[in-house]
Amino acid sequence: MRLKRITIALFIVLLMVSCKSSSVKEATKQHTNFVIIYTDDLGYGDLSCYGAQGYSTPNLDKMASEGMRFTDFSVSSSICSPSRAGLLTGRYAERWGYKDGVFWPYSKDGMPASEVTIAEILKEKGYETGMVGKWHLGHKTEFAPTSQGFNMYYGIPFSNDMWQDPEMPLADTVVFNEGLSLEDFKTKNPKKKFRNKVPLVEGNEVIEWPVDQALLTKKYTKKAIQFIEDNKREPFFLYFAHSMPHIPLYVSKTFKGKTERGLFGDVIEEIDWSVGEILKTLKTNGLAENTLVIFASDNGPWISKQPNAGTAGGLRDGKFSPYEGGSRVPCIVWQPGFVPQGVVSNQQTSTLDILPTIANLVDKDLPNNRVIDGIDITPTLTGKLQNIKREYFLYRGNNAIRVGNWKYVKTKKEEQLFNLLTDKEETKNLIEAHPEKAEFLKSKLKSLLASL
Structure with missing residues (x-):
């Protein structure tokens, strides 16, 4: 009798696990998740599958072999802030008043909250939205990720060569590193004294200053994986923006001194590891076939910073310039069963196209009260059409x-x-x-x- 009860109890447990697993699989079949991985100053020639030497990027190479690699993919500007704005809004930043340059710790402005982002479009469709990494579209609360459609934010608010804004709100549990204190953080003119000492923000509060940048890639990756696993039963959008390989370069002990290329190669191999961890998490949780992953860079390499900078892979010039080396960047798109395997696309594409493409995939109308500069490239991603024409494309500096x-x-x-x-x-x-x-x-x- 006792054996019978144990058998019945075991059967019930197995049935519950089976039903739970089945319900998760059924739920994930009903929507497409989105993950955008955006690097900083990664050049067209900085991945193995784009010709890089002195280090290797096996996870990104595998992602390309399992998905689609683009040879003519450009960003909307060859400098950071407007490039990120173009990615998230599908519009040239000039349309909301951007002139030139980037936002700084002393900047009082940012991308207006009136701009409609990918996060806001997906949030309206019931998506959980999260951002991990570098924002750089205004760090004041009214311009922060949490004011632009993201429910969760964890990262640094601007470039890693900057410093703190003494007026930034601090968490009650804020951690001060390197022997620095609250008094140091509140310094009125921190630019010269605290350059490269950036704050780590969660939500809208500083939780650590200065953050140990050698641990940033690992911290970002852990947080990104946590976001995916916390939301695996619901539709989600993750925008994962690495702070590297923007200078100054930092890498964890695990990857330091591992490549012939030196510190730059070490940094890229750690980013490649991070991408591998994200893809592994999606596969382990049964999310691969309904998650569209896009990997790209915000602009070309900061060539003058050699040897700690990348390469444009034979293209002319790099970051800041209107030439191809400044705007044409690596791009890999991956979703098993949706994006065909091992395709190299020569289609002219852009970060501007990501918002209208995602809107189409979730059956959401584009805002009709503004110009959207990007085009829907779904036919390209599915391999059905490789000759989508755009009317024009503009470069930084106009x-x-x-x-x-x-x-x-x-x-x-x-x-x-x-x-x-x-x-x-x-x-x-x-x-x-x-x-x-x-x-x-x-x-x-x-x-x-x-x-x-």
Whole structure:
């Protein structure tokens, strides 16, 4: 009799576990989750699958072999803040009044809360939204992630070479490191004294200052995994923005001194490890087939910071510039069963396209009271159509425009025309051979700037 009761109890437990597992699987089939992994200053040539040498990125290479790798993917600006704005809103930052430069710890402004972000679109569809990592769109509460559609935020509010804002709210349990104190944090002019000593924020409060940057990638990864596991039964959106490889470079002891490339290579290998942990978490929790993961960078490499900077992989120039090395970055998209395996796409795509594509995938109308500069690239992601045409693409500084494969650049010294189909390195100025093409692009740029 006792054996019978034990058998029945065991059967009930197994049935409950089975039902729970089944209910989780059924729930996850009903929606698509989204994970965007965004690095900082990672160049077009800085992954193994894009030609990097001196270190390896096996997890990202595998992600590419299991998904789609893009060769013509660009960001909306070759500098940090407007690039991140373009990613999250699908719009050029100039449309909400951005001029140039980035936001600083002393900045009083940021991206307006009136801008509609991916997080806000998905939140309206019942998604749990979380952001881990570097924000850099204004650190004041009214501009922070929690005011832009994110329920959870954990990270540093600006670049890792900056400092604290003495007016930032502090958590009751704030931890001060390196022998520093509350008095140090409240210093009125901290720029010179505390450069590279940035705060770690959770929600809207500083929880640690200065954060140990050698541990940032691991801390971010742990928090990102926690967010996924906490929300695995509900639709979720995770925006995971690494602080690296923006200089100054930091890496944990686990990865320090591991590559021939030095500190830069060590940092990239730790980022690659982090990506692997995220993908492993999705697979372990049965979320891989209904989670679209996008990996990219905010702009090209900060070339002047060699040897602690990356490479544009043969493209011209890097961060800050209107040339391809500044805006064309690595991009890998992954979702087993939705994104075809091992495809290399030459389709011209952009971070501007991510918002309209996600909106389409969750059947959400785009805001009709503003211009959205991106286009829906769902047919490209599914491998059904690789020839989606866009009307134009603009570059940082508003002195360069691309239409199709033709690109016009106006510098202080000259006007330039390039055919990116045959010369993505931008070495041959074709303006004398095609003056009519240059004039067309110049005129179009002028009219677009007037509309911006």
